Amino acid sequence: MASRRILIIQGHPDRGGDHFCHVLSDRYEAGARAAMHDVRRVEVAHLDFPLLRSKKKWDVGAVPAALASVQQDIAWADHLVLIFPLWLGDMPALVKAFLEQVARPGFAIGKPTQKGEVKLLRGRSARIVVTLGMPAFLYRWYFGAHAIRSLERNILRFVGVAPVRRSLIGLVEGKDGGRRTRWLAAIERLGTRGA
Numbered sequence: 001m002a003s004r005r006i007l008i009i010q011g012h013p014d015r016g017g018d019h020f021c022h023v024l025s026d027r028y029e030a031g032a033r034a035a036m037h038d039v040r041r042v043e044v045a046h047l048d049f050p051l052l053r054s055k056k057k058w059d060v061g062a063v064p065a066a067l068a069s070v071q072q073d074i075a076w077a078d079h080l081v082l083i084f085p086l087w088l089g090d091m092p093a094l095v096k097a098f099l100e101q102v103a104r105p106g107f108a109i110g111k112p113t114q115k116g117e118v119k120l121l122r123g124r125s126a127r128i129v130v131t132l133g134m135p136a137f138l139y140r141w142y143f144g145a146h147a148i149r150s151l152e153r154n155i156l157r158f159v160g161v162a163p164v165r166r167s168l169i170g171l172v173e174g175k176d177g178g179r180r181t182r183w184l185a186a187i188e189r190l191g192t193r194g195a
Contacts, residue, residue: 003035003036003037003038003194004032004037004038004078004079004194005037005038005040005076005077005078005079006032006037006038006039006040006077006078006079006080006081006191006194007039007040007041007042007073007074007076007077007079007080007081008025008028008029008039008040008041008042008081008083009041009042009044009080009081009082009083009098010022010025010041010042010043010044010045010083011044011045011082011083011084011091011092011094011095011098012044012045012083012084012085012092013044013045013092013093013094013095014045015043015045015046019085020085020131020169020172020180021083021084021085021129021131023184024083024129024131024169024183024184024187025041025081025083027184027187027188027191028081028083028129028187028188028190028191029041029191030188030191031187031188031189031190031191031192032191032192032194033191034191034192035191035192035193035194037191037194040073040076040077042070042073044094044095044098045094047066047067047070047098048064048066049064049066049067049097049098049101050064051097051100052097052100052101058100058104058105059105059111059112060105063101063102063104063107064101067098067101067102070102071102071107074102074121074124075107077124078123078124078125079124079125079126079127079194079195080124080125080126080127080156080161081126081127081129082095082126082127082128082129082151083129083130084129084130084131085130085131085132085172086130086131086132086133086139086147089143089146089147090147091130091147091151099155103155103159106120107120108120108121108159108160109158109159119158119159119160120159120160121159121160121161122160122161122162123160124160124161125161125162125163125164125165126156126161126163126164126165127164127165127166127167127190127195128148128151128152128156128164128165128166128167129166129167129169129187130148130166130167130168130169131169131172132168132169132170132171132172133170133171133172133173133174134170134171135170135171136168136169136170136171137170138170139168139170140168145166145168148166148168152164152166165195167186167187167190169183
């Protein structure tokens, strides 16, 4: 198996590292490092950046200093792993704000003055890992996993990231019954494979 350059984007908004998302990130990283993949990690909650409040700022404004190195990490990576909890049916607002800041014209997509679509992050794959309080099948079947499909289509694939795979981990707040142990082992195996 060829070594991959993996960027783990840990998107739980709580700076305390005691959530299941943090443990999932740790296990994915452990598996990837054991398989000799190159790994970098970004903790979104530890970054200080403002919200974007206008299209003009998004088009031509400077990327916040705290996120310039993140863009370098994304450019370096050939596989992105985005891990976050589902809040109010979607990614946390901090994760959305982070993606809006880093996926700027000139970095992730062509500048507005360019003709035609230019997806500047081609050649990268992604894995989305989402924790949910509800059963994962219910989120997929009844709610249509709308927020995750939007992230895949309107952000990742829009900038050229493909393929995009997902791992939806449901019932994280209920009785465990060995479920967390199985998911941690599965996520570590994904890290080993760089998938």
